Amino acid sequence: MCRIDDVREAVLAKNDSGARGLRAALAERGLTLINLLSSPGSGKTALLEAELTLARERGLPVAALTADLATENDATRLARSGAPVKQVLTDGLCHLETGMLSRHLDGWPDLGTRLVFVENVGNLVCPASYDLGESLRVTLASVTEGEDKPLKYPVAFGLANLVVITKYDLAEAVDFDEAGFLANVRRVNPGVEVLRTSARTALGTGDLLERSLAAADAGTVHQPVMARDARAGHHHHHHDDRAHEAGHGYSREGSAQPAQAEPESTGAALL
Ligand SMILES: Nc1nc2c(ncn2[C@@H]2O[C@H](COP(=O)(O)OP(=O)(O)OP(=O)(O)O)[C@@H](O)[C@H]2O)c(=O)[nH]1
Ligand SMILES: [Mg+2]
Numbered sequence: 001m002c003r004i005d006d007v008r009e010a011v012l013a014k015n016d017s018g019a020r021g022l023r024a025a026l027a028e029r030g031l032t033l034i035n036l037l038s039s040p041g042s043g044k045t046a047l048l049e050a051e052l053t054l055a056r057e058r059g060l061p062v063a064a065l066t067a068d069l070a071t072e073n074d075a076t077r078l079a080r081s082g083a084p085v086k087q088v089l090t091d092g093l094c095h096l097e098t099g100m101l102s103r104h105l106d107g108w109p110d111l112g113t114r115l116v117f118v119e120n121v122g123n124l125v126c127p128a129s130y131d132l133g134e135s136l137r138v139t140l141a142s143v144t145e146g147e148d149k150p151l152k153y154p155v156a157f158g159l160a161n162l163v164v165i166t167k168y169d170l171a172e173a174v175d176f177d178e179a180g181f182l183a184n185v186r187r188v189n190p191g192v193e194v195l196r197t198s199a200r201t202a203l204g205t206g207d208l209l210e211r212s213l214a215a216a217d218a219g220t221v222h223q224p225v226m227a228r229d230a231r232a233g234h235h236h237h238h239h240d241d242r243a244h245e246a247g248h249g250y251s252r253e254g255s256a257q258p259a260q261a262e263p264e265s266t267g268a269a270l271l
Helices: 003-029 044-057 073-079 098-104 154-158 178-188 205-218 226-231 236-246
Strands: 032-037 062-068 085-089 115-119 136-142 162-166 194-196 222-224 250-252
Touching: 003 032, 003 098, 032 044, 032 205, 044 062, 044 073, 044 115, 044 162, 044 205, 062 073, 062 098, 073 085, 085 098, 115 205, 136 154, 136 205, 154 178, 162 178, 162 205, 194 205
Parallel strands: 032 115, 032 136, 062 085, 062 115, 136 162, 162 194
Antiparallel strands: 222 250
């Protein structure tokens, strides 16, 4: 075990205990956290802006935290929806940790808010190991990224409890291999639901909002297993293997997994 692994495990252990505290605090306030993960430019902000706008139209109290290494650009874009939005600057870190979130969630958003969407730093590696106290972890991939991404980033896709295909309006133009993508998702995370979405055409935006609300209603806890594996002293690469083997990376402490709800008739749900 090299030193980097020791440091990494200490950081993860600290984050894990932070996640437990954050979960309890969120539950007390009736807040449900939705963690969005993808590579840079997959369309997290665009989809989130559509979600926030839709939620506002439906009179649902939602808020968003968006994380980046630098700039307030994404918060400015999301604020156009009229929802309460905050920018988290990670100061060069490639992922969010619970400590950063706790600071921003102190007294914010207003009581009565049901959902807080968290746009993680655009990166499919770093944020995957960090439990943020979320109820739903959503991993996104755009149709332009290639069908092999779930295999190349098995932790990000293996620990997701909802996978979202973005920019579906471009699928034909880029000859998106949808069957190949779905087969690869199944290999790292059998049974996980996959939604087709487009921020341009609003395809699937209602479905994502419904899955998020279902997670809030069920009060289900989804805790990435990997952080605990790390404390048990496994090597990093081992986590990837486990995500592969186990097929899913969440321990389920609640009732039925909301992400596995029956597909909607919009044509967005695939698995
Ligand atoms: N055609 C099309 N383009 C999209 C869609 N969603 C996002 N885009 C474009 O893709 C680019 C990146 O989108 P963003 O929403 O900024 O992606 P992001 O994942 O938030 O990026 P980072 O925050 O930098 O990681 C922008 O130029 C968007 O306009 C979509 O559904 N269809
Ligand atoms: Mg963004």
